[in-house]
Amino acid sequence: MGKALALLLLTATACAAPATTHPSAAMPVGSCHVMSQPEELYALSDVRPPVPCTQPHQTETYLVTQLTGPLTDTPVRPPHELLVPMVTAGCDYRPIRPYLAAGPHDAQWGVSVWGKVPTPDEWAAGDRTLRCDLLVPTTHPNGGPVLTAPLRGIMNRPESAAIRRCNLEGRDVQCALPHEWEWVEPQGLTRNGCRANAAMFAGRLHGLRIRLGPDRSCWVGRERHRITVGTLREGRAA
């Protein structure tokens, strides 16, 4: 009995104090969220207080809306398999490019959308807020995704290399990683069209070379020092 009591005491002292929470409905667009554990990313809700986007974080909210549909009338939050279609339908992809400040020649790559719904208690209290976050893939081979810059308007900044598509030896990589070629929007062009777009994309053609992929995708790369890091986008080079 004494052993059990001692262990009970031990557990009581070892248990972590509950972390502070932030209501799901009070997460604004542009807020950044720490989800360093896969369990947090896959969970239906997230009530951890947001952090400044200059601090290490994983996701950023680009849209806050309301869940719609007949299931929203139920007092108990529907299960995961029913919420997923609602989240997929509710997280509209159209605001993403304006949020990133992507131009006609910019293509975001690897950015995924993760929806968060209210907790069961918040749902029971009538909250139907749907939060749509953007997640950028990791650039660390042995680590999870981490960002230290806001995604809002990122296409205008050198950090956009983290979400631009590049290629190294036939393998697609982020432009923040070593690469040889960088993708230029749109695809389905002729060689001359690709050259023109590449010139508009990089602001020059001097010292650059272009490649038209088998799917008529347009790629631009350096003529010298072919393996590089960062983007060739005009004015966004680091």
Place this chain on the structure above:
Amino acid sequence: MTLGQKDPVAWGDRFPEKPATKRRWWRWPAGTGPLRLRAKSSRHEPRPGSGLLSGLHERPGSRAEPGSPSRPRVARGSRQGGVRRFPLVALLVGVGWAAVMQARLFLGGHVGLAGFGENLPCRLGVANFRDPALAGWEHVQPIWTAHAWTGENCPPEFSTALFAQAAGKWLTPLLGYPGALDLRALGVLFGVLVGVVCGLLVAVTPGRPLFRVGFASAAGLVYADAGFAGYLVSPYAEPTALVAAGFLVVALLLLWERPTAPRVLATAVPALLVVGARPEYVTLVPVIGFALLWVRGRRVVALMVATWIAGLGVFHAVTEARFDDHRAVFQTILYDDPTAAADLASLGLDPELAPAAGLSRDDPSWVAFADRYHRTAHPSPLQVAGFYATHPWHAIRTLGWGFQGVAGLRPHYLGSYPEGAGKPAGTQEHRVAVYSAIWEVFRRGPLLVLVLWVATAGAGFLVVRRRSLTPSEKTLGRLAVVLPLAALAQFAVVVLVHGRVETVRHMAMTNWLTAMCVPVLAVAVALVLTRLRPVPRWQHRDQ
């Protein structure tokens, strides 16, 4: 006629209550006490040492003179309540098995069991530090770092395993391991506790020292076997329950030997640890209650303790067990079921869901049925049990999957080695595989598990009924009856709740109980076979 009646110490073993107090000892007049009686009958006895389990406590200087009421000379502290404990042997065995377990878990690099999706330690404010590119089944990831969980990311589960994990968290920096909780610290702790269990088994098991060492080592070998050792370095709740079950066996043997209030209460501690580890273990409550009440005295205290355990079990079942009828119905009953619609109707579910038979929730095809499933009525475990009672073919089919799950012994998809150990993902280790080898027989004939249970319980019943055996020896008979009952109860709930979904992993406790049946059956059979001759009634007045 029992063996060893010439031996006063063995006599004390046979009548543990009588020599318990000096006052009682004095009141027995010369010539009528047990020593006198034994001295009279000694000439009819077989030669000491010819038996297997008893009559084996004799040693030089411990024999009383015939007709003498004097107390036999026994080593001080080696005998409690008339039963010898062999403390030195117990200590050596305990230390030895603790060392064996450490070597078994850590020699040449640690092994364990990959904690695929298990996040129970999150309740202690830690998170698994792992390569995010890995799914979790590939390797053992022992390091957990401090992490502040919020909301439903760390569900408010309670498990008595948290006690052990809290102790592991406390031990982690002391042992020099990185992170806030290192599962290797848990392995060290559990290894030591296994040694304690083995040492205590030596002390509470009747018979010769060699026999006690053999029985305790057979139990230690269960923990060391590849089928169970991995759990000791894992984030699951199972290791706490398995080690606590070892202590429960010790406590029950002690309780049955001589029921006293402290012993009844001491039984409650490991019992609560076992029952509270996982919601499924609630089914052990009636078995433990039965074991507690299977004593000659102190029934009130035993009843009280049984009530506590039952209360905890009910609480656990109500608050924690989330019966997922999807697994029990759609992935088990309806799996490859030609009468799915009719069976759904029998269960009170919407027959329109019949095309979803066999689909898991992760199956893309399930989405089309998710809404209808969400809106239909859901059967309770009792309703599912009632369905099996009225549909024997389904019951047989599901029981078959259950026995296959027991025969599987360990999940085949969870790796045993850490990342960087040079082993491919999901590689399992088999360095100690005694019981695993026995399970090869069960894999060929899963129903042999049932045969083992029945044989163990039957042999145990014979031991309990055999009048020529001492109360101490009969404790092993009771254990032989209780172990299969517990295994059967655990098997039933896993089959009912989990069906054929992850059956092997959920059968860990059933497998441990089944493995323990092997040495207990051997002992029970030996007891029955070596004590065929009856003992005169006058020798059983205190039994």
